[in-house]
Every structure is written in structure tokens, then in C-alpha cells.
Amino acid sequence: MLHTKTAIKPEDIIEIVLRRRWFIIIPFCLSIIAGICLSFTLPKIYRASTLILVQAQRVPTNYVRSVISAGIESRINMISQQIMSRTKLENIIDQFKLFSEPEHEKMYMEDKIEDIRERISVNIISRREADAFTISFEDTDPERVMRVTNTLATYFIDENLKVREAQAIGTTDFLDDELNNIKAQLEELEETLLIYRKKFMGELPEQLETNLRILDRQQEQLIEKQKNFRNAKNMLIAFEKQMLELQNMQNDVSMFSTDGLVEFEAEGSTRVDQLGEQLSILKTRYTDKHPDVMRLKRMIAELEDQIDQELSESEESEESEEEVFFGNNYQELQMAQRNEITKEIKTIEADISKIQEQITIYQKRVENTPKREQELLSLKRNYANIKGTYDSLLKRKLEAAISVNMEKKQKGEQFRVIDPARLPEKTIKPNMKRLFVLTLAAGLVVGCGLVFLLEYFDTSFRRPEDIDSLLGVPVIAILPSVIHPEDIKKRRLNLFFSIFSIIIISFLLAGFAVLTFKGVDKTLEFVRSFIKIL
Secondary structure, eight states: OTTSOSOOOHHHHHHHHHHTHHHHHHHHHHHHHHHHHHHHHSOOEEEEEEEEEEEOOSSOTTTOOOSOOSOHHHHHHHHHHHHTSHHHHHHHHHHTTTTOSGGGTTOOHHHHHHHHHHHEEEEEEEOSSOEEEEEEEEESOHHHHHHHHHHHHHHHHHHHHHHHHHHHHHHHHHHHHHHHHHHHHHHHHHHHHHHHHHHTTTOSGGGHHHHHHHHHHHHHHHHHHHHHHHHHHHHHHHHHHHHHHHHHHHHHSOTTOHHHHHHHHHHHHHHHHHHHHHHHHHHHHSOTTSHHHHHHHHHHHHHHHHHHHHHHHHHHSOHHHHHHHHHHHHHHHHHHHHHHHHHHHHHHHHHHHHHHHHHHHHHHHHHHHHHHHHHHHHHHHHHHHHHHHHHHHHHHHHHHHHHHHHHHTTOSSEEEEEEOOOOOOSEEESOHHHHHHHHHHHHHHHHHHHHHHHHHHOOOOOSHHHHHHHHOOOOOOOOOOOOOHHHHHHHHHHHHHHHHHHHHHHHHHHHHHHHHHHOHHHHHHHHHHHHHHO
16 A cells, blocks of 8 residues: 555565556557657658858958958858848749648748748858858758758858958948048148148248348348448548539639649549549459449549540640630539449449348248248148048058959859758658657656556555554454456456557557657658568
8 A cells, every 4th residue: 555654665666567557558558659640740841951161262361352351150140131031032932832832822921931031040160270151941842942952052152242242342432432532632732732832932941941041142232232332422422522622622723724724633643543542442352343343443434534635625725724624524524423423322222222121021931931830730741641541541442442353253252062952861850759759758657647646546455564554453364365267367368468568569669769760751661662572
């Protein structure tokens, strides 16, 4: 009795199993039969897979660098989304007549597409040597599974080429647009620099040295002109002094006396000597082509000619008339020389004023040079930055153009089928091994559960120890059971059916195992061939 607190021994368990064997045999047999029926009735799902290798670009990256920077996982995911789009899946459904069975006639297209998406799987295999990925498809028709899987692989390869080429072209177009924008900015800044240089020509930093040299020369010319101005002023003062002395002399002495003429000649000679001394001084400083030297030579020559002319004319006329005429001509000569010196002084003053204006201009240029240098430096810095960006973009555009040509010629990274999809021979659904294990476990669990429940609720005593342990009353005697001949026949018949049922279960179990490990299709083919042989 199970309610007793006595320990259950192995022989007790064996006795219970033998006594309740039909509660184990029948559920176990029914479970095996159910498993065999399920193996034939459950829909058979096949899976085909293809292995695609991600082949690196054929041109070394040292020569041509690809503009595709996305990782393999992101690119495969992106291509998967494109392949599993509604348009692509509708093409696959129409091409391979999927869902053409009568039970799928009322099925909506959205449900069909969602079902196809669930049956397509893409798995990435990342390794150190190379990257690869697999494409799998599941369906009830093995040949259709193979064809759909190979078609999906073709879609992946073609879409990868399109995506890479589109990305390369998109990169090139983007760089081209940016290059045009930077080029416009560069040309605008070049125009600004040109206008700035034209506007402040003469104040630029590279002209500072030239301005300083010109300023030095102007200052030297100013000093020279100022010296010439002082000399001319002194000469004018000397002329005016001589003219004043001449007038005083003419007032004191008779105009027609011979002594006056001699004195006038002596005065002219003195004037020639003075001019000669000034000429000698100027020659020590300047060459014969200097304007002041040439002017003094001309004055000396004119003065000498005038004296000679007056002397020759005085010999032909009367003494008084000669003296008056000579004195008047000499006075006119002095006035002409004075006017010439005055004109020369004005010319020198104009030159000095012009030189001072030039000096002021160049001094202002020199003073403005640091300011222009800072402004020009800012413009050049902006120009250099934009020029560097332009050069960089131009280089990248050329590289992108080469990369586009590489992608168009299919020399870049490609997908290559390593293991194409083959005709599947074994189903993946239902999982026969799992069904086999679950079927056996279900039969044993149901049978053992029934035996446990029957024994649990059974209140009969099976052993004398059960009475002693439960009631606490010692057993005085045990009466042997009386076996009737009919009971013997029933036991033998029960034993026969038990052995027969065990044989049947063994055959069913063996057949179920063959179906599980060999497959339903192969098992059926074997049975058909065996029947033909018989």
C-alpha cells in the first residue's frame, strides 16, 4: 500500500510495473503511433542555404582607395532591407508561383509578403581571414527552395554592385558640389585680394623696402634742392648788391668820363672772376652736365661777350656816348641775370614743394604698411584655408572618380558565391529527433502517471508489513491465495498479449526510429523498392 511509511524497494517498483503493465504499454504504444502519424501528416519544411564570400577589391588599396566606408554588417543589412522590400518579394512570389495552392487563394498579399520575410534569413560569418554570410529560405517544395535561394543570392550580388556604384557616384556628386561651392568662395576671395591690392597699391608689405629706398632718395634730393636754393638766394643777394653799388657809382661819377668806363670794365672783370670762383666750387661737387654748372658757364660766357662787345663799340664812338651806352647795356644784362636767378629760385622752390609732397606720400605709405600687412595677412589666411580645403576636396574628388571607375569595372569589393544552394534532402520541420524524443517521453510520462495515480488511490494491502505499519496490529497468520484454473488461463493469456504487445511496440519503435534518423522520404523509397523486389 502506497500510503504506508515503509521504504519502497526496487522489487516493489518492479512488482507494480508488472501488475500495472497495461497502463504503461497502451499509452506508450498509442504515443508511438501518434508520433508516426505526425511524421507523415505534419507539413514538411525544407531549407536551402547558400554561402557568399565577401571578396576584397582586386586593386590594392595603396593605389586606389574605395570610397565605400560602411562596414560589411551595415551594408548587408541595408541590402537585406532592399531585397526584402515589397517589390522584390512580389517578383519572387510571381516568378516561383508561391502561395499558388488553393488554401492560399484568400490570403492577402501583405500576409504573403510577411510570411516570405519570416522564411528568409541572412546570417553574417565574420572571420579574420575573410567575411562571409549565408542566405537561407524555407518552403515545402525542395526544388523551389533551391531555386528561390539561388535567386536571392543573385539579387544580393547584383544589389551590392548597384549600391556600391550608387554610393561611389553619390560621393563623387557630393564632392563635385562642394568643390564648386569652395571654388566660388576661392574666386571671390581672389577677387577681393586683387581689389585690395589695387586699392592700396604702394602700401603693401612687399613694397616697404622700395618705399624706404625711394623715401631716402627723395630726402637726398630735398637736401640737394635746399642747398641749391640757398646758393641761388646768395647769388641773388650778390647780384642785387652789385646792382646797388653800380647805381651808386653812376650817381657819383660822370656818366661820360673815361675813368668811369675803366672802372666799369674793372667791375665787369671782378664779376667774371666771382662767377669763375663759384663755377670752380660747383665743379668740385658736380659734373659739367649739372644745371647749375651749365648756367654759370653760360652767364660767364654772356658776360665776357657783352664786355668785349661794349669795348669794341666804345672805340668807334665818342668817349661820353660810349660810357653811357655801355653802362646801360651792362645794367640790362644784370637785370636779365637777376631775372634768370629769380626764375631759377622759383623753379627750385617748386621742386622742393613737389619733393616734400612726395616725401609726405611715401611717409604715409610707410606708416600704413603695418596696418595693410595685418589686413592682408587676414585675407591671405582665409585664402590659404579655403585653398587648402579646395585642394583637399579636389584630391578626394579625383580619388572618388577613380573609385567609381573601379566599381563600374567590378574591380572593387564583391560578393562571390562559394557554396550555391542545393536540392535539400532532409526536412527541418518537423524536427524528427525532437518529435521522437517527445513522443517517447509523452508515452512514458502518461503511463507512469496513470500507474502512480492508481497506486496512490489504491487502499488495498499487498504485504503483511503494510497492516502492521498502518494499523499497528501484528499479523497472526497468512492464508495462501487459491488459484482457480480459469485464473491460470487468464494469466497465461495476459502474459501472451503482454509479450505480443511488447513485440508490436518494438516494431513500432524501430519503424519510428528509422523514420526519425533516415527520413520519411528515404524510408518510403526503401519500402517501395522492397515491395517491388517482393
